Amino acid sequence: MHEVWSDSTSGFHPASAPDYLPEPQLRELQLRRLKAVVRRCYDNVPLFRQRMDATNMRPDDVQSLDDLSRLPFTQKCDLRDTYPFGLFASPLSEVVRVHASSGTTGKPIVVAYTKEDLDVWTEVIVRCFAACGMHSGDIVQNAYGYGLFTGGLGAHYGAEALGATVIPVSGGNTDRQIMILRDFGVTAICCTPSYFIHLIERAKETGAGLRDLPLRVGVFGAEPWTEEMRAHIQKEAGIEAFDIFGLTEIIGPGVGIECRAHNGLHIFEDHFLPEIVDPESGTPRRDGEEGELVLTTLSKKAMPMIRYRTHDITRIKTGHCSCGRTIRRIERIARRSDDMLIIRGVNLFPSQIETVLLSIEGTTPHYQIIITRDKGLDQLEVQVEVTHELFSDTIGGLEQLRSRISHQLEIMTGLRMEVSLVAPRTIQRSEGKAKRVKDLRNAT
Ligand code: DLL
DSSP states (O other): OOOOOOOTTTSOOGGGSGGGOOHHHHHHHHHHHHHHHHHHHHHHOHHHHHHHHHTTOOGGGOOSGGGGGGSOOBOHHHHHHTTTTTTOOSOGGGEEEEEEEOOSSSSOEEEEEEHHHHHHHHHHHHHHHHHTTOOTTOEEEEOSOOSSSHHHHHHHHHHHHHTOEEEOOOSOOHHHHHHHHHHTTOOEEEEOHHHHHHHHHHHHHTTOOSTTSSOOEEEEESSOOOHHHHHHHHHHHOSEEEEEEEETTTTEEEEEEEOTTOSSEEEOTTTEEEEEEOTTTOOEEOTTOOEEEEEEESSOSSSOOSSEEEEEEEOBOOSOOTTOOOSOEEOOOOEETTOOEEETTEEEOHHHHHHHHHTSTTEEEEEEEEEEEETTEEEEEEEEEEOHHHHTSOHHHHHHHHHHHHHHHHHHHSOOOEEEEEOTTOSOOOSSSOOOEEEOTTTO
8 A cells, every 4th residue: 555644634744755866865765666676577477577577687787776777668569569458467356447549540458456556546646636736625627538548537536535616517518617616616627628718718708807707827738839829828717837747558647747836847857767868769868858758557457568668859957946846857748759741851840830820829629730732732721710809800911910920930930831810719629638640631
């Protein structure tokens, strides 16, 4: 069993959490757990044993945290190839929950939790919420999807354990979300940042401004977002917005979160050991250097992950956080190594486009990138919604805005692209993760 903090209301004392362990103690705990998890995988997961045997490595060869880099990587395709239960390290009789991630093609990937795994998950979500200044007595509207997606149930149990009142509304039904926000005196909301922007917009349309509500905290994640989006959300809703990170393969939400310093995301590294590697060669990179985030679960029982390649690009921040937590931070995740689009030979990340759009007055955070191929040449169109005020402006005014966006995009990306200004509410809203890129190159 993992330690559970005792307190008369929430069962939680933030100051005693492992977030503040002195570094030598934290490293010692990590090494102890790393040795145990490597042994568990070797004894129970045939794929892992084969890979270790192929490099002539035995679990006892893990003697220091530096030995981590000698262990084999795990990739998403390993989960697909062993679908559905091939990477489980516990018998099914001990698995009390499964979740799955839909993925874009083919079969989903399946993950498993024992009772102890669920306790760890609850614990890290409690630590997340505490880092956002949430406490017992908060009223939490949980608008992450419930079901196979990890967002809903993951946040749910953590909020309950914190002693908050949870409203398990799940995603969608925007007008009902706004009604609940208003009528139930909600103080904290959990959803994707793109969905919250949609809530702000819909609330404005119905004349129910969010700024006047008791809502104080937003816990947003599951997709990349930018500082510009944070500024927009905080201004429009009058709340403090936090970035929460996680992935199905590792546990779900709760791998890391920002604290109130908003200077990177603390990783709960007593449970999830982070490394940064070169995305191509897999060679480890030092703290401070950008690369792909690789995570090892240190305490998971049902489905531990050794050196899982996340494809998320970030860096481990150096130096200490002003909040006093000793667990390390990563920089916010703006892109994935497999998100990169190659347009006429130039590398392009959708986040570059978003940064430009959000810095230009008159555009809204709703946009779509459409890629086609014409006579063998890639064509890129960016459709951007403009505000009501601007849309009713003169043709000259709109044209001026269009060429400003086009110019700024070219400076940022080095690519010329077609910009189309579209009427408010034309671009489809998502209730979960936003899908901004339509790559039709193989269809044209
Ligand atoms: O999105 C888990 C989650 C639920 C996280 C709710 C936060 C809140 P997956 O569906 O497996 O799991 O997607 C994981 O989403 O590898 C990142 O590429 C991306 N992602 C998740 N959180 C963030 C974030 C959930 N805060 C994948 N910023 C990850 C940027 C994020 N990208």
